[in-house]
Amino acid sequence: MTAIKTALKTHFGFESFRSQKQEDAVKAVVKGDRDVFVCMPTGSGKSLCYQLPAMLAKGITLVISPLIALIQDQVEHLRDLNIPACSINSKLPVEDRRLIMADLESESPKLKLLYVTPEMVASPGFKPCLTGLLSRSLLSYLAVDEAHCVSQWGHDFRPDYLKLGELRSSLPGVPCIALTATAPQRVKDDIAKSLRLRLPLSFATPVFRSNLHYDVVYRELLEDPYRHLHTYIRENLRLGDGPKGQGCGIVYCRTRECCETVAYQLTKLGVLAKPYHAGLKAVDRTEAQTDWMQGKVLVIVATISFGMGVDKANVRFVAHWNVAKSLASYYQESGRAGRDGLPSSCRTYYSPRDKEQLNFLIRKEVARKQAKRGSEKEQDKSSIKDFEAMVSFCEQESCRHATISNFFGDQKPDCGSACDYCQDPKAVRAQLEKAATLSTK
Ligand code: ADP
Ligand code: MG
Ligand code: ZN
Numbered sequence: 001m002t003a004i005k006t007a008l009k010t011h012f013g014f015e016s017f018r019s020q021k022q023e024d025a026v027k028a029v030v031k032g033d034r035d036v037f038v039c040m041p042t043g044s045g046k047s048l049c050y051q052l053p054a055m056l057a058k059g060i061t062l063v064i065s066p067l068i069a070l071i072q073d074q075v076e077h078l079r080d081l082n083i084p085a086c087s088i089n090s091k092l093p094v095e096d097r098r099l100i101m102a103d104l105e106s107e108s109p110k111l112k113l114l115y116v117t118p119e120m121v122a123s124p125g126f127k128p129c130l131t132g133l134l135s136r137s138l139l140s141y142l143a144v145d146e147a148h149c150v151s152q153w154g155h156d157f158r159p160d161y162l163k164l165g166e167l168r169s170s171l172p173g174v175p176c177i178a179l180t181a182t183a184p185q186r187v188k189d190d191i192a193k194s195l196r197l198r199l200p201l202s203f204a205t206p207v208f209r210s211n212l213h214y215d216v217v218y219r220e221l222l223e224d225p226y227r228h229l230h231t232y233i234r235e236n237l238r239l240g241d242g243p244k245g246q247g248c249g250i251v252y253c254r255t256r257e258c259c260e261t262v263a264y265q266l267t268k269l270g271v272l273a274k275p276y277h278a279g280l281k282a283v284d285r286t287e288a289q290t291d292w293m294q295g296k297v298l299v300i301v302a303t304i305s306f307g308m309g310v311d312k313a314n315v316r317f318v319a320h321w322n323v324a325k326s327l328a329s330y331y332q333e334s335g336r337a338g339r340d341g342l343p344s345s346c347r348t349y350y351s352p353r354d355k356e357q358l359n360f361l362i363r364k365e366v367a368r369k370q371a372k373r374g375s376e377k378e379q380d381k382s383s384i385k386d387f388e389a390m391v392s393f394c395e396q397e398s399c400r401h402a403t404i405s406n407f408f409g410d411q412k413p414d415c416g417s418a419c420d421y422c423q424d425p426k427a428v429r430a431q432l433e434k435a436a437t438l439s440t441k
Contacts, residue, residue, distance in 0.1 A: 018045040025203040029053040035197040038179045039204040046179045050143035057140035063115045065145045071115040085113035118160035147178040151190035185409035208413035214400035215420035219351040226265040236317040247316035251301045254322035263301040276302035313340040320348040326386030350394040
């Protein structure tokens, strides 16, 4: 058995790799002569692509991740496996921090994986620690997780992700591994450029997932939208036919109020649903998530703040009560369905009024940002373009899967009947025609 296979078994307890892509990526990282770009769907095991090589390397792997919560999950998971991992963050007690620093400064540190947020990396206190490791050749890899933060929302959310290019440049000879869920070609280009990757080897999974059925329903054409949603949920969770354990689902809404309303209406109709949004107290939010994770609540009605880092296999449907803000986010959000490979459903309840509202909000946000900095940026256009791609997805008479694949730079997939258009193009046309008469009334 190779050292890699042995490490896979002894450290992580896995008999085999998840996929050929995962194996290839791990091997490329272990080889260590090139930067590596891993672009695989959420849940496909990207972390292993740097965690396993980290265990085989002499030094320490520095991992950048955008959120302390994500970091804590990962670190806990690794510690359960007896892998020396930790995180330095603003919430860390002084004494713990001192212990970590002492280990890092020791001759042969025990630590293998050090997780930090981009803010922490940029802080002056962290600099000496890095240079110390670097000068002693104890920095094995730089892994940048959720690398799309550089491009997609880097400006608003994580300005410090943009500084990672500088960090990367200051670590010559340390291979960089950038990891992201499926990203549009444009975003991938951005990542490579911002992180200053050097001729990266790329490992990407095709975006097409044949077990996901996509469709679009015009909400305004429905007599009773909540009942319609309720029926959809019952069908997808097979609530009609017997015992529990038929999986669960997510309904995404844009606003807090909407989450509350939809959850209330569903519960009233007989499907226990809980809201999840930033307006709830932290304990209530955690409870909603835990109940859903444990299957006590079948449906969670959430804003898009829900789902990052959530890994649940038996999500049978993801419904968008409001149209997503971009096709990229929609692919990611709807992609939380069917991780177990079983047939699952992704539906958007589309509404032209909704579209106008969101369109207005996006443009307003862009204008606000432009006014603030007094100039226009490429990124501004991209949020509008990505939204338009989402609108086309809903309004077009064509295969939904093909639209998605095309957006991510993949070839047209063989949809079969995994979308409403391929299943029944006439019905899609009929709906569009009906919607057109509505809007002229
Ligand atoms: P991603 O970052 O791509 O969303 P993660 O790295 O968080 O995915 O991994 C998702 C899950 O897959 C984790 O529970 C992980 O333990 C598991 N996993 C990773 N590699 C393997 C493997 N080779 N065999 C079985 N499970 C794996
Ligand atoms: Mg991940
Ligand atoms: Zn299709």
